[in-house]
Amino acid sequence: MPLSIPATELMEPGHTACHGCGATLTMRYVLKALGKNTVMSVPASCWAVIPGELPYRTLDVPMIYTPFAATGASITGIRESLDLQGKQDYNVVGFAGDGGTADIGLQSLSGAMERGHNVFYIMYDNEGYMNTGVQRSASTPAGAYTTTTPVGPMRNYKKQPKKVVADLMIAQGVPYVATATVAYPEDLIRKLKTATEIVGPKFIQILAPCPTGWYFPPEETVEISRLAVKSKMFPLFESIKGKFKLFRPGSPVPVSEYLKKQDRFKHLNEAEIETIQKSVDERWNELVSREKTV
Amino acid sequence: MKSVTEQRLLVTGNEAAAIGVKLSNVRFISAYPITPQTTIVEKLAEMVSKGELKSRYVEVESEHSAMAAVYTAALAGSRSYTATSSHGLLYMHEMLHWTAGMRVPLVTSVVNRAIGPPWNVWADQSDSMNQKDTGWLQVYCESNQETLDTIIAGYKIAENRDVMLPLMSMEDAFVLSHTSEPVTVPNQSMVDEFLPEYKPEFVVDVNNPRGYGSYATPEGPFMELKYDMVSSMERAKSVIRDTLREYSDTFGREYSGLTENYMMDDADYAFITSGTLASTAKYVVNKLRKEGKKVGLIRIKFFRPFPQEEIREALKHVNAAGVIDRSVSFSAGGSLYSDVIASIYRKLDVPVSGFVAGIGGRDVRISDFEHMFSLVQDGTEGMQWIGLKEVD
Ligand SMILES: Cc1ncc(C[n+]2csc(CCOP(=O)(O)OP(=O)(O)O)c2C)c(N)n1
Ligand code: SF4
Numbered sequence: 001m002p003l004s005i006p007a008t009e010l011m012e013p014g015h016t017a018c019h020g021c022g023a024t025l026t027m028r029y030v031l032k033a034l035g036k037n038t039v040m041s042v043p044a045s046c047w048a049v050i051p052g053e054l055p056y057r058t059l060d061v062p063m064i065y066t067p068f069a070a071t072g073a074s075i076t077g078i079r080e081s082l083d084l085q086g087k088q089d090y091n092v093v094g095f096a097g098d099g100g101t102a103d104i105g106l107q108s109l110s111g112a113m114e115r116g117h118n119v120f121y122i123m124y125d126n127e128g129y130m131n132t133g134v135q136r137s138a139s140t141p142a143g144a145y146t147t148t149t150p151v152g153p154m155r156n157y158k159k160q161p162k163k164v165v166a167d168l169m170i171a172q173g174v175p176y177v178a179t180a181t182v183a184y185p186e187d188l189i190r191k192l193k194t195a196t197e198i199v200g201p202k203f204i205q206i207l208a209p210c211p212t213g214w215y216f217p218p219e220e221t222v223e224i225s226r227l228a229v230k231s232k233m234f235p236l237f238e239s240i241k242g243k244f245k246l247f248r249p250g251s252p253v254p255v256s257e258y259l260k261k262q263d264r265f266k267h268l269n270e271a272e273i274e275t276i277q278k279s280v281d282e283r284w285n286e287l288v289s290r291e292k293t294v
Numbered sequence: 295m296k297s298v299t300e301q302r303l304l305v306t307g308n309e310a311a312a313i314g315v316k317l318s319n320v321r322f323i324s325a326y327p328i329t330p331q332t333t334i335v336e337k338l339a340e341m342v343s344k345g346e347l348k349s350r351y352v353e354v355e356s357e358h359s360a361m362a363a364v365y366t367a368a369l370a371g372s373r374s375y376t377a378t379s380s381h382g383l384l385y386m387h388e389m390l391h392w393t394a395g396m397r398v399p400l401v402t403s404v405v406n407r408a409i410g411p412p413w414n415v416w417a418d419q420s421d422s423m424n425q426k427d428t429g430w431l432q433v434y435c436e437s438n439q440e441t442l443d444t445i446i447a448g449y450k451i452a453e454n455r456d457v458m459l460p461l462m463s464m465e466d467a468f469v470l471s472h473t474s475e476p477v478t479v480p481n482q483s484m485v486d487e488f489l490p491e492y493k494p495e496f497v498v499d500v501n502n503p504r505g506y507g508s509y510a511t512p513e514g515p516f517m518e519l520k521y522d523m524v525s526s527m528e529r530a531k532s533v534i535r536d537t538l539r540e541y542s543d544t545f546g547r548e549y550s551g552l553t554e555n556y557m558m559d560d561a562d563y564a565f566i567t568s569g570t571l572a573s574t575a576k577y578v579v580n581k582l583r584k585e586g587k588k589v590g591l592i593r594i595k596f597f598r599p600f601p602q603e604e605i606r607e608a609l610k611h612v613n614a615a616g617v618i619d620r621s622v623s624f625s626a627g628g629s630l631y632s633d634v635i636a637s638i639y640r641k642l643d644v645p646v647s648g649f650v651a652g653i654g655g656r657d658v659r660i661s662d663f664e665h666m667f668s669l670v671q672d673g674t675e676g677m678q679w680i681g682l683k684e685v686d
Contacts, residue, residue, distance in 0.1 A: 037500050041366065053514055057505040062498045064366055065507035067388050073359030077322065077366030077374070078498065080350045084321050084372050090500060108362065111355030 004186050006032045015058040017050045020218025022208035022225060024050060025182040026124045027059070027095065030206075033192035034120070036061065038091040039082070041075050043105060044068040045097035046131045047124070069104045071096040072112030075119040083118075091196070093120040098139035099129045101205075102163045113174045113201045120195065120202045123165060126210035134213040138163035141233065143276050144264045146213075151267040161279060169203040170239045176200070178238040181207035183226035187247070191238060198240070207234045215263030224261055231258035232284045246291045255280050299481040300545075307470030310438040310477050311403045311463070312337035314445030315375050316347045317485045318401070321492075322367035322374040324352040324360045328382040329415045330467045331405045335377055357382040361389035361402075368398045369506060373449065373492035375400065379467065380407035380421045387425065393460050394429025394523065396507055399452035399494075400460040401445055402430075406569065406620075407467040408654045416655020417466040419569060420621040423597075423629040429523050431461040431530060432598040434568035436554075438475040440595075441465050443549070446480070447541045450489050454537070457530045459523065466620075467655065469570040480545045488544055527599045534596060552601035554593040557583065558608050561590030563670055566605070566634055567618040568594045571651070571658055575618070578663040589667060594630060602637035609644050616647040616670035618658075618680075627677045645673040651680040 010031040017024040023046055031038065040063045042048055048065055051058045066074040071094040079092040094112075096105055101123040109121060128146050129135040135148040141162045145151050149158040169177045176195045180188040188206065195202040209225050211218040228234035229249050236247040255277045259265040268276070305313065311334045315323070323342070325335040341347035350372075354360045357378050364374040378386060383404055393400055408418035422432060431452065435441045441463065448461040465471050496504065510516035531552060538549040554572075557579050558564065565575045572593040582589045592608050592615075594601065609615055619628025626632055631648035638644060647670050652658040662680050669678060 039370075039498055039500065049509055051505065051508060054505065054508045054510045055515075057503070057508065059505075060503055062500060062503045063505045063508070064369055064498065065505070066362060066366070067358075067392050069358055070362035070389065073324075073354055073362035074366045076352055076354065076359070077324065077363035077368075078370045080352060080363075081322055081367035081370035081372040081374075082498070084350060085370075107355055108359045111359055114355075115352065 005189055008032055008035065010036060010060045012058045012060065014052060014056070015050045016052055017046065018212045018218065020211040020221040021046070022182050022210060022221050023047060023124045023126055025221070026122070026206045026208045029182065029185050029188050030093070030095070030122055030192060031059070031061065033189040034091045034093065034196070037089055038093055039064070039078055041066055041071060041078060041092070041094045043071045043096050043100045044131065045100050046126070047095060047097065049131060068100055070108055071100055071105050072108035072110070072121065075121065076112050076115065076117050079117045079119050091120060092118070093122060095122045095124065097130070098123060098125040098127060099137040102138040102165050110172065113169060113172055113203065116200050118199050118201070120204065123203070123205045124208040125205055126208045126213060127162070128210070128213050130210050130213045139165065142279070143268050143272060145267060146264070155267070157267065166203065166205045174201050174203050175241050176202040176239070179205045179207070179234065179236050181225040181229060181234060181236070182209070183222050183229065184236070187236065194240070213264070216261055220261065224258070227253065227258040227261065231255045232280050233258050235284060235287055237287060244290050246287050301479040303477055303479055304474050305438060305477050306333065306472050306474050307438045307441045307465040308333040308405070308472065309337055310442040311377065311445060311465065312341065313479055314442040316341055317480065317482060318446050318449050318489060319373060319486070319491070320349055320375040321372040322350050322352070322364065323376065324354050324363040324367070325376045325378065326354055326357045326360045326382060328379045330407060330471045331377050331379040331382065331403070333471070334403055357385040358389055361386045361393060364400055365389065365393040365396060365398045368400055368494070369396065369498055371494065371497040375402065377403035377405070379405040380409055383421045383425060384409065387428070390425055390428040390430060397458040398460060399449070399458055401448040401452060402460065402462050403445070404462050404464050405467050405471045406464050414654045415467060417469050417570070418620060418653045418655060419464065420653065422462060422464050423621040423623065425462065426598060426629060429459060429527070430598060431459055431527070431596065432464065433461065433596055434464045434594065435470065436570055436572050436593065438470055438477045441470060442477055442479065443541060443545070443547060446485055446489055447537055451530065451534055451537050453492065454533045455495070457526055457533050459526055459530065464569065466570040484544060488541065531599050551604065552596040552599070553604040553608070554595055555608050556591040556593065558590035558592060560588060562588040562613045563667065564590050564592055564609060564612045564615040565618065565663070565666070566592045566594065566615055566630065568597060568630060569620060571618055571620055574658060574660065575663060578660055578667070581660065582664070582667060587667070597630070600633050600637065605634060605637050606641055609638060609642055612644055614645045614647070614670050614673055616649060616666050618649045618651050618666065620652045622650060622653055631677065645675065647674045648677040649680050650677060656681055
């Protein structure tokens, strides 16, 4: 297959992310896909810090920072205001973490999607509040250690399953919903390009492994994100105007392969891993049947 | 010079606000309904749907989002407006700091309403007084005419390069918002001439990418930027005076500046208050004057920037003054009261009484004002609550 990743680079050196940061790779690919006619809105998150201290900026696109809860509403204002001035050719992108999306920002995301603005909402999913020091979010998977779900004798790790934000968006009728991850950049970029063809709201959830918060060596980011897909912990799918398509990994692996690579899961015993495997299988089967019904 | 085509209409304060927005050529409106603000946004939505107002009207899912949408719309180049009240304004609090810090010159209407519990929809300025440290200019209107005029003049003040701070224009719930008064509506072409098109210096542009609001360290320009906001707020004083003078000259009004003095020239005693309590105060001043009591009124129209100079000047020759707050500030006295005291500290030796009156919409009667006057005359210190009922 010929390489389909655009050579354009809109991210400059000098950012302040951790080594091996999946969120940084995510931004880099998103900008490669969308190009220079892009306006970014970024709430409180690692990405509010990564581009660098004021007045410097390591991205060659306009960036508006916004309070934590306001991403959806902020892209509403930008989009409508630009349209009023005839700037329909600008891509307007909300770029928020999983906390800013699944938790505090869900109301404003849902509102923006419901109103149908022609915007992109990128949820870079590092499965926790990383900027504030690795706390739990609704998108943290069950079984994970975080600093607010620590593992003492009471085994007080995250008990609830990962909130399925992409499914919520599909249920809301968002015309383009997809999941992607940095291990498959061609797929990621193709999805963004497909999304560009759609006039209306587009929601893309991108798994962005975080060496700092998942406790793995920084050089393993891509491998871990590939294992997330192969183990079906993070299924890749796409829903275009309700038509659902699931991507099947070439050589699937058990979830233990994925879990054992990250110290956030190291406390889990066999039985607990088995429970996770079961819930992953159930979700996968549900996704497979969903594909068949459409 | 008065325009021949101006109209005289009988409208509520909220309709007057909506007309002000329309005349100001606002292009982007986003709001969330809350009693008693609703009729402003309903009117605007109606104007948009009839095509009388060429704006985008976006119905958002919360006040936090309304303010987020209008500040980004303004950053992206469109003159923007929202309106709220009470709990809606409190819900916006984070965004109020953000918009002011971003130096976005919005105008927002606030219909002053009490904060629960218990739920209460009546007039009370506690909601906006709570926002006094957000970096917004604050105007407390006394009439529907002033409500309309403040929006037009407000954009011109806020958008002045020496200011670049958002402006909040207040109406007392129901007393103005839902009460009709005759209002003179200026003609559009004169407003267009007075208020030029919105052309911000820093507008979102992909060919000139910038960051808006990233982080600054203790060594970075954080402290300097806050200092600049404070300086701009000070500079706003002369911009306000000039703009209101120009507005008055153009449209035939008599707006004098940050405060309005009523019968203060020879006054021995002064009432100091804001909003519609000032109308009752004026009536009482007339009554007491007939009884030979030399009393006057300072109406604080702009609470931010705070008119220290005007207050000092007006109080120079009085024996005593009484400040009436229609808001509660727990444990620190009233907000107007504290700021009045602070502005005369070690400059004037005038005893100042403080009063909390009319909160939750309780009537403040002529007899209450007469009672306050006697307390002022006696030099009563500290905060007194006026019109409290016996509770057992
Ligand atoms: C209203 C509010 N509450 C809390 C915070 C503190 N805060 C800043 S970033 C953050 C976590 C962000 O998590 P996420 O959205 O997942 O992005 P990440 O940091 O993982 O990139 C929190 C809790 C804030 N800035 N604003
Ligand atoms: S904490 Fe994680 S997401 Fe944040 S910059 Fe570091 S690696 Fe990236």
